[in-house]
Amino acid sequence: MKALAASRRHRSAPVVLLLLALILTGVAYAALTPDPATAQTASQEQIDTGEALFRTNCSTCHGLDAQGTDLAPSLVGVGAASVHFQVSTGRMPMANNSPQAERKDPLMTPEQTEALAAYVASLGPGPAIPSAEQVDPEQGDAANGMELFRTNCSMCHNAVGAGGALTEGKVAPPLDDATPTQIWEAMRTGPQSMPIFNEASITDEGARDVIAYVMEQREVSPGGITLGNLGPVSEGFWVWIVGIGGIIGIAVWMGARSS
Amino acid sequence: MSTDRPTGELTAREGAGTVADVPERFENPGLPAHPERLADRDPKAAKRVERQLVLLLLISIAASIGGVVGWATIPVGTTLMDVRLSTLVLGLGLGLALLGIGVAAVHWSKTLMSNKEYVEERKPIASSEEVRAEATEMLETGIEESGIARRPVLKGALVGAAALAPLPFVVPLVGELPEQWDSRRFAHTAWGRVPAGSGGRLPDGTMGRRLATDPDGRLIRAADVTNGSAFQVIPHGLENEEHYLEEKAKAVVFMTRIDPAEMTISPERRDWHYDGIVAYSKVCTHVGCPVALYEQQTHHLLCPCHQSTFDLANEAKVVFGPAKRALPQLPITVDTEGYLVARSDFHETVGPSFWERERLDENR
16 A cells, blocks of 8 residues: 555556546446447348338338338338338238228238348338347336326327227227337337337337336236226216116115015 | 096086095095015015025125135235235125125015004194293393393404404415416416526527426437427426426427428418427317327327317317317427527417406417
8 A cells, every 4th residue: 555655656657547547437438338229130131031022012002112102101211110010010911991000910920020121121221120128128117107108108098008099080009919019119110190209209218118017007907897998988887887777776676565 | 547537517427426426525545455475474484584684694794704814815915916806805795794784684674574554643843832931031031141232342342253253264265366366377388487407598599498308308309309209398497396287287288290391381480390390289278188199190189088189280270179279389499509499488378268368368
């Protein structure tokens, strides 16, 4: 300790200290910087498979080079996340040109879906498919997610994600079947009527919190039968028909003369 | 029942009845014949009913015990399923216990207890003359002995004290009313104020309140607002202000970006949007629900309460529903540091209509 105290006035002490400080800063920076979202790099083979799939399944509406037609929008720049959401939820290819693209069994296998996504992503930059860590509900804060969900999502999707009606036959679907990845992709890409919630609107951490909140809603309801979580309609039906009906039945029984 | 109806004049008819048969006044028909119940006639039936009653009460006992046992055995607070199960068992126990007793009581009184009807004449309500006279006398003596009639100053002081005693309770209640009913506080929102640290400098040198995300309060750059993206917006630094929730309720804003080529913009609102970024009050002009169901393909903003629909591509004019007025637009731009700021407060009172609203807007 004494030797160290004596050497602080040494000629080379500033240089050594500066070097130490630089190394420390570098190590701290490397340790503290979050990993950038690493999009899975697509191989050329995958892109070619995707292009072939696109030609056969999607080009009728979206055009041979995904440039868009009168029927459907251009897909240049929508990103892999958008394609992965639409195809993995079965919304695309669409069954018919109705106002609402319904969720149905997906037509493509997961590999085909990723190949399609890789092809569309190669046409222009857009949101990539999130990593498993980005959408891991275990790492999200459901309480914060609830606050974000209430402000940003609940007006269309209902306070617990049971869905709701929009205009002219369109609906905000229930979130019961959506996977964490699909929820993330829907927020970032704004499918159909839904607006986009980008990183500036809901941060990456916030998006994970929202996913944690939505996943938490799938657990059993501590309050008993949820009646679809639809609020006053189903609850009112229950109270008026079953509840008041039962009370009337008992009143009639009490007033009837015993045989 | 007879199908004969009374006619205008009483004429004797052959056979059935004649005028002479109609009595002067109807006699009290008395009680109907007392029907014997099954349990009254048949001891076996009575025994059966007794067994039913015992069964009902046993169900009640079992439910009570079951509820307590459930409470003791099901741990609460480990999983949601346990909470649900514990509540269910407790509720069923309590419900069935009471229902069993109730059903048994009604069944018992209907079938086994005596159902003989009795007639009891009603007693007169008024007291007898003597009692009334005595009470009046006591009152008069009391007044006379207290001497209140002879001491008018004392009487006045008593009346005054009694009349003023409620004032400390009533005055604060009524005193709040002028402030509570002053509708001028609805005319302006937090967007018109720029407390230190919550604003940005506009190109013309004035200060404007910065826009921040709701609920986490992050500042927003114009480049962050991409086409079709949705932002729920509050004034920056609002959480530090007094009456935060009241101010937030007035100042909430929905923001998105629409291609300016798709928008209809009137000349006086030319500089209210920033490169297609538009911000509108989120408080419905119908009854004040938060309007935030945004369909980005049609640019329609819906109110969840009564389906009023506003067209954001056309200055939030009403296209459907009971709302009468367009949503007020918040004039925005970017400050010298690139953050979105409000140019000014809303140019009209936000929210639903009320009596003084038009007058308020005329005097802004």
